Amino acid sequence: MRIRTVDAFTDTPFHGNPAAVLLLEDADAFPDDAWLQHVAAELNLSETAFAHPLAPGGDTDADWALRWFTPTAEVNMCGHATLATAHVLRTTRTATGAASPALVRFATRSGILTSTARPDGAFTLDFPTAPLLPAEEPASLAEALGAAPLSVHYTGDNVGDYLVELRSEREVRALAPDLRALAALSRRGFITTAAAEDPSRGYDFVSRGFFPAVGIDEDPVTGSAHTALAPFWSARLGRSELTGFQGGTRTGLVRTALHGDRTHLTGHAVTVLDGELLISL
Numbered sequence: 655m656r657i658r659t660v661d662a663f664t665d666t667p668f669h670g671n672p673a674a675v676l677l678l679e680d681a682d683a684f685p686d687d688a689w690l691q692h693v694a695a696e697l698n699l700s701e702t703a704f705a706h707p708l709a710p711g712g713d714t715d716a717d718w719a720l721r722w723f724t725p726t727a728e729v730n731m732c733g734h735a736t737l738a739t740a741h742v743l744r745t746t747r748t749a750t751g752a753a754s755p756a757l758v759r760f761a762t763r764s765g766i767l768t769s770t771a772r773p774d775g776a777f778t779l780d781f782p783t784a785p786l787l788p789a790e791e792p793a794s795l796a797e798a799l800g801a802a803p804l805s806v807h808y809t810g811d812n813v814g815d816y817l818v819e820l821r822s823e824r825e826v827r828a829l830a831p832d833l834r835a836l837a838a839l840s841r842r843g844f845i846t847t848a849a850a851e852d853p854s855r856g857y858d859f860v861s862r863g864f865f866p867a868v869g870i871d872e873d874p875v876t877g878s879a880h881t882a883l884a885p886f887w888s889a890r891l892g893r894s895e896l897t898g899f900q901g902g903t904r905t906g907l908v909r910t911a912l913h914g915d916r917t918h919l920t921g922h923a924v925t926v927l928d929g930e931l932l933i934s935l
Contacts, residue, residue: 655676655678655930655931655934655935656676656677656928656929656930656931657674657675657676657697657927657928657929657930657931658674658675658738658742658925658927658928658929659672659673659674659675659699659925659926659927660672660673660674660675660737660738660741660742660923660924660925660926661923661924661925661926662733662734662735662737662738662741662875662877662906662921662923663734663737663875663877663900663906663907663908663921663922663923664875664905664906664907664921664922664923664924665775665922665923665924666924667924667926668904668926669904669905669906670734670874670875670904670905670906670921670923670924671700671734671873671874671875671876671904671906672699672700672874672926673699673700673701673702673703673732673734673735673737673738673739674694674697674699674701674702674703674738675702675703675705675735675738675739675742676693676702676703676704676705676931677705677706677739677742677743677746678704678705678706679706679707681706681935682706682707682709683706684704684706684719684721685704685935687728689935690702690704690721690723690728691723691726691727691728693723693931693933694723694724694725695725695726697725698725699725700724700734700865700870700873700874701722701723701724701729701732701734701735702722702723702735703720703721703722703732703735703736703738703739704720704721704722704723705718705719705720705721705739705760706718706719707719708761714761714766715759715766716759716760716761716766717758717759717760718739718743718758718759718760718761719760719761719762720736720739720760720761720762720767721762721763722735722736722762724865724868724869724870725869725870726868726869727868727869728763729763729842729868730763730764730812730813730814731762731763731764731781731812731813731878731881732877732878733779733781733876733877733878733879733880733881733908733919734873734875734876734877736760736762736767736769736779736877737769737777737779737877737919737921737923738923739760739769740758740769740771740777740779740923741777741923741924741925742925743758744756744758744771744777745925756770756771757769757770757771764781764782764812765782767779767780767781768780772920775922776909776920776921776922777920777921777922777923778918778919778920779877779918779919779920780916780917780918781877781878781881781916781917781918781919782812782881782915782916782917783881783884783885783912783913783914783915783916783917784809784810784812784813784878784881784882784885784917785809785810786807786808786809786817786882786885786886787807787808787809787810788807788808789806789807789808789816790806791803791806792806792816792839792840793839794835794839795816795818795839795844797832797835798831798832798835798836798839799818799829799831799832799836799844799846800829800830800831800832801820801821801825801829801846802821803818803819803820804819804820804821805818805819806818806819807882807886809845809881809882813842813878813879813881813882814840814841814842814843815840815842815843815844815845815863815865815878815879815882816839816840816843816844816845817845817847817879817882817883817886818844818845818846818847819847819848819886820846820847820848821848822848822851823848823849823850823851823860824851825848826846826847826848826860826861826862827860827862827902829846829862829902831844831864833864833866833871834866836864836866836867837866837867840867841867842865842867842868843863843864843865843866843867843868843870843873844863844864844865845861845862845863845876845879845882845883846861846862846863846864847859847860847861847883847886847887848860849887849890849891850899856897856899856907857897857898857899857907858887858891858893858896858897858898859883859887859891859896859898859899860898860899860900861876861879861880861883861898861899861900862900862901862902863876863879863900872902874900874901874902874903874904874905874906875900875901875904875905875906875907875908875921876900877908877919877921879900880898880900880908880910880917880919881917881919883898883910884896884898884910884911884912884917884919885912885917888910888912894911894912894913895909895910895911895912896909896910897909897910898910906921907921908920908921909921
């Protein structure tokens with residue numbers, strides 16, 4: 655079974671966020687959940703995406719069914735692994751030599767998500783906008799992060815993260831949180847963010863994402879987080895189209911466009927590994 659590792663939200667190898675992609679092209683259903691979780695744990699990336707084709711005219715208006723697993727759990731939404739899957743589909747030739755169409759529709763836990771290939775080689779994902787619900791600051795959050803929040807919001811049960819605004823880009827970049835303490839404070843994770851200190855550098859806000867409760871200490875570039883970051887910063891900066899910079903050691907860029915209850919996420923991707931999984935279904 656062919657497996658690819660794709661760096662998402664970057665056009666440079668070894669940057670962005672790596673995701674594994676397995677296309678189950680001969681399947682009409684997903685394998686057993688335990689098998690999917692074992693594969694994701696073995697690969698040990700922040701997300702492994704599994705997709706199988708859907709028959710035309712079926713129960714859902716989609717082309718592929720798509721699921722995402724961290725090394726320890728299945729998640730409701732993942733942007734970078736969706737981008738990676740779209741990239742694999744677009745760059746994989748069929749037996750007739752054709753690439754996948756520019757528009758691909760995925761049936762997921764978060765409903766129908768689409769990806770559109772752009773002329774510049776990037777992909778635009780259409781995702782539901784996360785709500786920004788006022789939230790009480792979890793007890794000992796400042797101590798666990800090593801920084802005092804300016805504001806805290808909850809992104810709703812589908813995404814399941816806390817969005818934590820900090821004072822400065824410098825403070826976000828310098829974070830060295832107590833991950834064990836953070837894991838006890840959220841069922842998924844924390845998105846920390848601040849306005850860019852110098853927007854002339856090509857981005858409007860910065861963020862870092864910590865998800866130790868689902869087996870990811872730090873996620874380099876989190877697409878789903880930007881469904882909350884987009885409305886948060888659009889309201890503050892007065893623009894519907896923005897660019898976010900995310901990451902600690904690895905970094906990437908996400909272009910966001912807010913369209914009411916939908917958020918468009920745009921980025922590049924590059925395949926860095928193409929191999930074979932030897933354990934059968």
